Amino acid sequence: MITTVVAAALIVALPLLSAAERTGENIYKTKCFACHDSGAGGAPKIGDAAAWKTRNKAGVDALAAAVRKGAGIMPPMGGCGDCTDAELKAAIRHMMDKSK
Numbered sequence: 346m347i348t349t350v351v352a353a354a355l356i357v358a359l360p361l362l363s364a365a366e367r368t369g370e371n372i373y374k375t376k377c378f379a380c381h382d383s384g385a386g387g388a389p390k391i392g393d394a395a396a397w398k399t400r401n402k403a404g405v406d407a408l409a410a411a412v413r414k415g416a417g418i419m420p421p422m423g424g425c426g427d428c429t430d431a432e433l434k435a436a437i438r439h440m441m442d443k444s445k
């Protein structure tokens with residue numbers, strides 16, 4: 346009985362813990378790299394300072410609003426449907442930091 350309760354608690358808690366652990370780099374490398382490493386579909390490539398100059402100026406809030414909606418072939422939330430707002434912004438900041 347107690348084992349069942351503990352097991353049930355773990356099943357509920359583990360995804361929450363792993364979700365809370367995701368860094369911007371982690372999200373980028375699992376959800377965003379496919380397009381933003383290669384520039385697929387006209388995606389601004391990570392590390393391409395020219396492509397990011399005006400985007401970095403626009404700031405993370407404006408970029409996050411665009412990513413939430415989706416743009417071109419980029420799906421809403423950049424394909425990270427389970428990203429929190431903080432995780433999405435952390436991923437965007439990771440891209441901005443690498444693209445100065």
Ligand code: HEC
Nearest residue numbers: 376377380386387388408411416417418419423424425436
């Ligand atoms: C299926 C390919 C694809 C995936 C996956 C993808 N993107 Fe994009 N992204 C694009 C393309 C294409 C554009 C350029 C859209 C345009 O300006 O027309 C873009 C643009 C952006 C921009 C700039 C938006 C602007 O207003 O200029 C940001 C920031 C961004 N993506 C972040 C992300 C993040 C964060 C993720 C992962 C959570 C992600 N993208 C996943 C294709 C993708």
